[in-house]
Amino acid sequence: MSEQGAPSPKMTARHLAVRYGGKLALKDVDLDIASGRVTALIGPSGCGKSTFLRCLNRMNDTIPGAKVSGEVTLDGAPIYGRDGLDPVLLRARVGMVFQRPNPFPKSIYDNVAFGPRLMGLCHEGADMDAVVQSSLESAGLWGEVKDRLATKGTGLSGGQQQRLCIARAIAVGPEVILMDEPCSALDPIATAKIEELIDSLRDQYTIVIVTHSMQQAARVSQITAFFHLGAIIEVGATEQVFTAPAKELTQGYITGRFG
Numbered sequence: 001m002s003e004q005g006a007p008s009p010k011m012t013a014r015h016l017a018v019r020y021g022g023k024l025a026l027k028d029v030d031l032d033i034a035s036g037r038v039t040a041l042i043g044p045s046g047c048g049k050s051t052f053l054r055c056l057n058r059m060n061d062t063i064p065g066a067k068v069s070g071e072v073t074l075d076g077a078p079i080y081g082r083d084g085l086d087p088v089l090l091r092a093r094v095g096m097v098f099q100r101p102n103p104f105p106k107s108i109y110d111n112v113a114f115g116p117r118l119m120g121l122c123h124e125g126a127d128m129d130a131v132v133q134s135s136l137e138s139a140g141l142w143g144e145v146k147d148r149l150a151t152k153g154t155g156l157s158g159g160q161q162q163r164l165c166i167a168r169a170i171a172v173g174p175e176v177i178l179m180d181e182p183c184s185a186l187d188p189i190a191t192a193k194i195e196e197l198i199d200s201l202r203d204q205y206t207i208v209i210v211t212h213s214m215q216q217a218a219r220v221s222q223i224t225a226f227f228h229l230g231a232i233i234e235v236g237a238t239e240q241v242f243t244a245p246a247k248e249l250t251q252g253y254i255t256g257r258f259g
């Protein structure tokens, strides 16, 4: 706990900057990610939301030409630099769900068991069955797939595939889940299910979501950060950011004057 009694942030970013070749995509960003909350990252296209999200689990490391500077911590420990966390272990603790559902061309069961197998987290058989079941339950998918676990994950509907990807992320026991526009490829009903799911997951996980939909940010998040041209303009309680933004630029964006 901090001096004010607020929970310590789960993750922090300080002076975070990202370059793609000669282009500065993120400049001097400071942000605390509150533990056990949903933080929404909003802002016009190209403002650096996804770039920031990828910094939180070192996904930018996989992009040729991307160069990250500054500091990011997880529970106070640096994730970059000489003493940084191992990226594979980091990505187990900080999982990611992408814009397009991307299940592996494997069975539903094997999709969920993939991470625990890779990391040697549990034995095959009853232990693995329990992890698969509890992950699918947490993702709100168990009831729909429990009788077809051996069928291909790619045969599910788009919304079910996205919940399968969330189950896959949950299966390795992450502490933080990053979501990059997780509903942008889904219809309104599937979107509503994912939003309900996000709400139910926040008791257990710290969640950061990039969204283009201000309605979605308002529905699912408790904290909102507004990005513009690679910088954070404003961050605060979601209700305050949407009803009484402190900055004119934020006001302009949420009222649709640009973006």
Ligand SMILES: Nc1ncnc2c1ncn2[C@@H]1O[C@H](COP(=O)(O)OP(=O)(O)OP(=O)(O)O)[C@@H](O)[C@H]1O
Binding pocket: 020, 023, 025, 043, 044, 045, 046, 047, 048, 049, 050, 051, 052, 063
């Ligand atoms: N792999 C890359 N190589 C070069 N430039 C990139 C790369 N990824 C992003 N950029 C550039 O960095 C800037 C920030 O992009 P980013 O995708 O983080 O923004 P965003 O706010 O998530 O955008 P959108 O809402 O459109 O997804 C943009 O100018 C983009 O063109």
